[in-house]
Amino acid sequence: MAPRSLLVVGNGMVGQKLVDLVVGEDRTEAWHVVVVGEESRPAYDRVALSSWFEGRTEADLSLVAPELLHHPAVDYRFGRVVTDLDTDARVAALDDGTSVAYDELVIATGSTPFVPPIEGRDLAGCFVYRTLDDLAAMREWAAVEGRSVGAVIGGGLLGLEAANALRALGLVTHVIEMAPHLMPQQLDRPAARMLERRITEMGVHIHCGMSTSAIEGDDAGVRSIRFADADADADPLVVDLVVFSAGIRPRDDLARRSGIEVGERGGIVIDDSCRSSVAGISAIGEVACHAGRVHGLVAPGYEMARVVADRLVGEGADGRDPGAPSTKLKLMGVALASFGQTVADDGCDELVFSDPIAKVHRKLVVDATTGALRGGILVGDAEGFDLLALMASGDVSTPSDIGSFLSPVSTSSIATVGPDALPDSAPICSCNAVTKGSICGAIADGAHTVKAIGACTSAGTGCGGCVPTVNRLLRSELDRMGVTVDQRICEHFAYDRQQLFDLIRFHRHRSWSEVRSAHGTGRGCEICRPVVASILASLANGYVLDGDQAALQDTNDHALANLQRNGTYSIVPRIPGGEVTPAQLIALGRIADEFGLYTKITGGQRIDLFGARLDQLPAIWERVLAAGMESGHAYGKALRTVKSCVGDTWCRYGVQDSVSMAIQIELRYRGLRAPHKIKAAVSGCARECAEAQSKDVGVIATERGWNLYVGGNGGTSPRHADLFATDVDDDTLVRYIDRFLMFYIRTADRLQRTAAWLDELEGGLDHLRSVVIDDSLGICDELEADMARHVESYECEWAATLRDPERRARFVEFVNAPEAAAEPGWSRTRGQRVPLPTTRREARV
Secondary structure, eight states, X not given: OOOEEEEEXXXXXXXXXXXXXXXXXXXXXXEEEEEEESSXXXXXXXXXXXXXXXXXXXXXXXXXXXXXXXXXXXXXXXXXXXXXXXXTTTEEEETTSOEEEOSEEEEOOXXXXXXXXXXXXXXXXXXXOSSHHHHHHHHHHXXXXXXXXXXXXXXXXXXXXXXXXXHHTTOEEEEEESSSSSOTTTOOHHHHHHHHHHHHHTTOEEEESOOEEEEEEETTEEEEEEETTSOTTOOOEEOSEEEEOSOEEEOOHHHHHTTOOBOTTSSEEEOTTOBOSSTTEEEOGGGEEEXXXXXXXXXXXXXXXXXXXXHHHSSOOOSOOTTOOOEEEEETTEEEEEEEOOSOOTTEEEEEEEETTTTEEEEEEEETTTOOEEEEEEESOOTTHHHHHHHHHTSSOOOTTGGGGGSGGGOOTHHHHOGGGSOTTOEEETTTTEEHHHHHHHHHTTOOSHHHHHHHHOTTSSSSTTHHHHHHHHHHXXXXXXXXXOOOSBTTBSSOHHHHHHHHHHHTOOSHHHHHHHHBOSSOOTTHHHHHHHHHHHHHOOOTTSGGGGGGSOHHHHHTSEEOTTSOEEEOBOOGGGOOOHHHHHHHHHHHHHHTOEEEEOTXXXXXXXXEOGGGHHHHHHHHHHTTOOBOOTTSSBEEEEEEOOGGGTOTTOOSOHHHHHHHHHHXXXXXXXXXXXXXXXXXXXXXXXXXXXSSEEEEEETTEEEEEESOBOTTSOBOOEEEEEEEOHHHHHHHHHHHHHHHHHHOOTTXXXXXXXXXXXXXXXXXXXXXXXXXXXXXXXHHHHHHHHHHHOOOHHHHHHHOHHHHTTOOSOTTOTTOOOOOOEEEETTEEEEOOOTTSOOOO
């Protein structure tokens, strides 16, 4: 049978979710999907739009997997609009003159921003906050010198996201909300007041209960905002940019033209199966009106997409409410969650925990008769949201001591009730609607790591907030299945890396022989020997080739250089922050010319010199050190580079001296041995030219200090770094990095980058913050002392080598013939000497 035709009108987040679900579950190839999207680009994450100003690219935000764009069962038509529907013939006409016949049509056109009829709304400098094109226009406008103040009209969810975007642009930011408090659709007054305190501390100016009467300006653009209730002689609010985020209106014009029923206030009317009033047509997302309500959040839209997908390729609708108003998010770094009934009626009571010092507000609404949880609001600390939402939905019974769940520390989700108490239908990953049952199925099929579970189910691949819960569930399921995951580093040590690190640290071992005799068996292997070498180097910071440690090192560390494919080595001097003098450049050029070294500038703002023989390394490094440079540790599992832009010293957009900060960070952590390499970067403004958010440690300048990001990396599994702390001063920034790096070194597994470590860290980013910022484990003094010891004892390994004749004597190719050297074959490419080509590659001259 030929596949049936599914036409999806709209390629936003919800429309794309439907495509993913249908294609992923269509085992019988029953459907051919045509997607019509008005924008010229594939669907992207609108919830994270403000992160575009923090350095994330269009590719980072994209929700469409590259392979889906070329999938034989999917036909994407970008930059197109459906202009007309023949609902009887089931044919859709497009604006390019083509038409699409369909068996099922799903309208997912979303909504348009509502711009209130305010005088001056059409002035240059007025924007809406909806698409990447909107953001690009805002950034271009804000980049003009002298424009420093922005205002957002609307204090709802999108309004605060827009405010975050203005902050990222470096603008002084105002939020104007007509209601008495922020986020009136999701929060009550006490919760909103706590949110306002948190946001005000970030430097955002909040104006609630105020209505805008006019936007004033001239041909050059916006100049000020005047308030309706202000005195006639009151000064207006001076601004250079205005963003409208005063609500949305469903884009239901296609439905209206086609005779499909719409709600009194707009939106295509749908039933519990998301069907419209016309056969063969469904609606999902912000264009849909379910039970008289249009939802402006993505979570209900995703649920609608799942309902439709179940009906098309699954077992049919399962009675779920497609518009269940439950959501959890982070807004300007503040955790927010609401679920179920958020306001108590006559039959309910409210239980409230409010801590104005910690700026945490948690409210639970319970049935006055039965004590059953009906809903709640969490601000500042959303711990336990998943479990509480399950209680409110009835999937998990409400305990008699529900009042104790007000305290954030009492509601660690699965840990509180145990995984077995959760039904298979319990949602674990709200971003991708992954249930406990799906995760358990993946584990049963062999996915025995969090990363493998994510690859099978998408759990943990959204915001990452569910990763600790997925990890607990994984451990529980493996225990139940009787599967033991061997955490030992190898057969010679009955410990994982963290346990072995703690033992070496506690007993103050300083050699391989001490460690092996006290805690190991046998002679060791290629796994445990480098691990022990790394731990000893992290703790003692001594010369890595002294004593019995020399035999532990891998090929690169053994030569203090990176081995290349033709048996030669590379020389990589440290260039802190990318800053280098003309004299140093000239010296490196002369060295490269004299020794015939291939020269290349790296992506980490360093200069690599390739093609040195082992016996040449001491002489080359003697010249490099004489030029005022030192080892860049490119060969070790240690700090590599701290990349920087030019900052406010040269750049007209810079707000801090990024070069000086990068140099300070690189000189502080140089030579720091770790489970894996560490990369860092410092950007002088939100334009993020140093790409700090792709580094293990990323620092971005703000008007008030520095934002710290952690856990990013590029490579084969790129990960965007997480925002860890905002607007911190120089000393606080360095203190947090000290603690972060030393905690990582203590607890990570062998060869584990900070990104993978953070993904698997129990408690995730919140736990890391509690350890590093709040000192919840009481170890911060130890971590700082360990780092101070490293800084005080650091010495360039090549300087130490050249100072000691015995150490220098190691660098010969033939021990019995130290003067002899084997010269590999060479060819020339673009004027430089390179290894002879292999059979896989022809010479390029």
